[in-house]
Amino acid sequence: xxxKGYLEIIRLSKEYGEVKAxxxxxxxxxxxxxxxxxxxxxxxxxxxxxxxxxLIKPTRGKVKIGGVDIFSLSDxxxxxxxxxxxxxxxxxxxxxxxxxxxxxVMLAQFIHSLPDEAEAIDSLIKxxxxxxxNRYPRELSGGEQQRVCxxxxxxxxxxxxxxxxxxxxxxxxxxxxxxNLLSKLxxxxxxxxxxxxxxxxxxxxxxxxxxxxxxxxxxxxLVQKSRGRKR
Amino acid sequence: xxxxxxxxxLKRQKLLFFLAxxxxxxxxxMVAGLIGVYFEASANVSRxxxxxxxxxxxxxASSGYLKEEDVYKIKTIFxxxxxxxxxxxxxxxxxxxxxGKKVLVAGTWLKKExxxxxxxxxxxxxxxxxRGARIKGKPFEGDQGELAVIGSSLAFQLGLKPGDKxxxxxxxxxxxxxxxxxxxxxxxxxxxxxxxxKKAQHLFGAEGKVSxxxxxxxxxPLDEFGRRDPKTxxxxxxxxxxxxxxxxxVAKQIEEVVCxxxxxxVWQVVETEGKVLSKFQLVFLTLTLLSLLGSIVAVAxxxxxxxxxxxxxxxxxxxLGASKRWIGRLFLSEAFFxxxxxxxxxxxxGILLADSINQLVFGTPFExxxxxxxxxxxxxxxxxxxxxxxxxxxxxxxEPGVVLKG
Ligand SMILES: Nc1ncnc2c1ncn2[C@@H]1O[C@H](COP(=O)(O)OP(=O)(O)OP(=O)(O)O)[C@@H](O)[C@H]1O
Ligand SMILES: [Mg+2]
Numbered sequence: 001x002x003x004k005g006y007l008e009i010i011r012l013s014k015e016y017g018e019v020k021a022x023x024x025x026x027x028x029x030x031x032x033x034x035x036x037x038x039x040x041x042x043x044x045x046x047x048x049x050x051x052x053x054x055l056i057k058p059t060r061g062k063v064k065i066g067g068v069d070i071f072s073l074s075d076x077x078x079x080x081x082x083x084x085x086x087x088x089x090x091x092x093x094x095x096x097x098x099x100x101x102x103x104x105v106m107l108a109q110f111i112h113s114l115p116d117e118a119e120a121i122d123s124l125i126k127x128x129x130x131x132x133x134n135r136y137p138r139e140l141s142g143g144e145q146q147r148v149c150x151x152x153x154x155x156x157x158x159x160x161x162x163x164x165x166x167x168x169x170x171x172x173x174x175x176x177x178x179x180n181l182l183s184k185l186x187x188x189x190x191x192x193x194x195x196x197x198x199x200x201x202x203x204x205x206x207x208x209x210x211x212x213x214x215x216x217x218x219x220x221x222l223v224q225k226s227r228g229r230k231r
Numbered sequence: 232x233x234x235x236x237x238x239x240x241l242k243r244q245k246l247l248f249f250l251a252x253x254x255x256x257x258x259x260x261m262v263a264g265l266i267g268v269y270f271e272a273s274a275n276v277s278r279x280x281x282x283x284x285x286x287x288x289x290x291x292a293s294s295g296y297l298k299e300e301d302v303y304k305i306k307t308i309f310x311x312x313x314x315x316x317x318x319x320x321x322x323x324x325x326x327x328x329x330x331g332k333k334v335l336v337a338g339t340w341l342k343k344e345x346x347x348x349x350x351x352x353x354x355x356x357x358x359x360x361x362r363g364a365r366i367k368g369k370p371f372e373g374d375q376g377e378l379a380v381i382g383s384s385l386a387f388q389l390g391l392k393p394g395d396k397x398x399x400x401x402x403x404x405x406x407x408x409x410x411x412x413x414x415x416x417x418x419x420x421x422x423x424x425x426x427x428x429k430k431a432q433h434l435f436g437a438e439g440k441v442s443x444x445x446x447x448x449x450x451x452p453l454d455e456f457g458r459r460d461p462k463t464x465x466x467x468x469x470x471x472x473x474x475x476x477x478x479x480x481v482a483k484q485i486e487e488v489v490c491x492x493x494x495x496x497v498w499q500v501v502e503t504e505g506k507v508l509s510k511f512q513l514v515f516l517t518l519t520l521l522s523l524l525g526s527i528v529a530v531a532x533x534x535x536x537x538x539x540x541x542x543x544x545x546x547x548x549x550x551l552g553a554s555k556r557w558i559g560r561l562f563l564s565e566a567f568f569x570x571x572x573x574x575x576x577x578x579x580x581g582i583l584l585a586d587s588i589n590q591l592v593f594g595t596p597f598e599x600x601x602x603x604x605x606x607x608x609x610x611x612x613x614x615x616x617x618x619x620x621x622x623x624x625x626x627x628x629x630e631p632g633v634v635l636k637g
Pocket of ligand 2: 045047164
């Protein structure tokens with residue numbers, strides 16, 4: 001399985017003062033793979049994801065996405081890179097509370113380039129919110145909010161989707177809905193996914209699991225298709 | 232989209248924006264009011280000061296006389312509206328009979344109305360030039376008639392009183408006049424005998440001539456630039472100097488219309504007035520700057536409070552890839568909106584303020600001007616932009632990483 005990696009993480013370390021959150025992590029993720037990062041609390045999962053997104057800077061090491069070493073970019077280039085290549089989904093839904101579902105999606109378009117209302121509505125229909133596009137976040141359930149976030153993360157066709165505990169605040173039923181949706185969209189568009197969770201049940205949707213402990217990769221294996229993937 | 236984002240953010244933070252808006256309005260009103268009053272008041276103050284004597288004296292450049300007809304031309308110069316008093320003199324000595332004494336006779340206007348070339352009525356003469364002068368009896372008007380007014384000290388020396396008939400004889404002529412009043416001006420005027428200008432010209436055989444002209448002009452205090460010698464100036468500098476109401480600039484313009492004259496500021500008067508006005512300006516400027524500063528701080532602290540609550544939002548925008556410029560624009564458009572509305576309201580409030588101050592101090596109403604309106608807008612925009620600066624800096628420093636923290 002020596003495919004050329006779309007995402008390459010090379011000896012990546014992050015220290016917060018004394019705390020070594022990541023220690024020399026090496027990881028290669030091929031284009032289109034759904035990777036699940038697992039590990040106990042404090043093992044460095046969020047830190048890893050923030051680094052891949054370029055939201056924080058590493059102490060040492062590199063992150064290459066599509067061959068681009070993102071930390072060699074200038075701040076503005078990095079922002080542009082993030083706008084164009086990376087979609088983000090957070091545990092807390094992080095929608096702007098005073099904008100409707102539609103406007104939240106359009107905001108991402110707007111930051112990227114120009115808002116396109118038709119496209120934004122389309123994306124909300126795809127995540128099954130056709131009848132709720134004009135609702136405010138507080139008028140949506142947690143699962144629905146997370147689906148708005150998925151629509152927002154994918155609106156600019158990123159090559160890489162990063163999700164930190166996307167179902168962390170959802171019950172099983174809603175989690176399943178969200179993960180099935182992601183799975184469907186993943187098959188349609190074949191973007192690369194890095195999804196962080198500590199819930200093994202969630203990990204079944206992915207193709208490969210990386211286990212982090214104390215800032216180090218301790219396990220890395222492919223998921224048996226027969227065992228997990230739901231449709 | 233911009234508008235939607237902006238209106239939505241506005242709607243959500245109604246109270247905060249309202250507070251920021253109020254600070255901007257108060258500040259703008261204070262500043263607009265103060266500046267409005269300031270311009271009005273410095274004009275009023277300097278006009279007040281100008282009621283007590285001349286600040287420019289016009290004399291023949293060499294020996295001889297000036298022409299009476301040129302006196303009227305002083306109301307045609309660039310700064311004609313600033314000329315508030317004109318008073319020509321023709322001096323000569325004459326013997327007063329029956330007292331049998333030689334006295335200084337001044338042919339002049341006490342009060343003379345004429346029409347300027349623009350068709351405005353203008354009252355010239357000693358009594359409008361020097362409001363401090365008091366007349367016992369009554370003054371003569373215009374420049375004709377067999378009437379005279381005598382200085383109080385001279386009247387005392389000669390033992391004369393209103394109603395007395397006098398015979399005046401110069402080397403050329405002898406005339407008879409009736410004393411109608413005694414003038415007390417507190418200066419050298421009190422030693423003189425005043426005749427209507429035409430009468431004096433007749434007495435001294437100097438028809439159509441005057442010895443000098445006193446002028447009172449509303450001027451601006453001299454600064455470094457105003458003190459410079461116009462001969463050393465470039466064309467543009469000279470133009471600017473010429474079109475500023477500095478005393479020497481006004482004097483220069485008078486010189487140009489009065490044939491064969493040399494006009495110069497009465498420095499003692501000019502310097503004193505300049506000092507009074509400068510102090511007055513300093514007080515106003517300080518007040519204005521203080522209120523400006525106050526309102527900037529008020530806006531800044533209100534907006535800062537709001538910004539702290541928007542950390543999540545800003546971090547999210549950054550995580551979505553919004554650049555500093557993008558975020559800056561978002562907040563500055565809020566500042567711009569507050570600036571415009573604040574400026575408008577501040578202007579209206581400022582006019583009310585200026586009006587009440589003006590009514591109180593000078594008894595005149597204050598009229599809103601376009602320039603003041605523009606000024607209010609600028610002030611309010613400046614207050615808001617500066618007020619947003621610190622909060623914006625804070626916002627830009629928010630780390631996008633926090634969005635991933637649960
Ligand atoms: N901003 C920070 N400053 C200092 N230490 C930090 C910071 N962020 C994370 N850490 C530390 O780094 C280590 C890894 O944190 P991280 O958030 O990556 O863990 P995690 O695997 O995401 O945990 P969880 O499952 O609880 O979300 C922890 O020990 C944490 O305390
Ligand atoms: Mg985490």
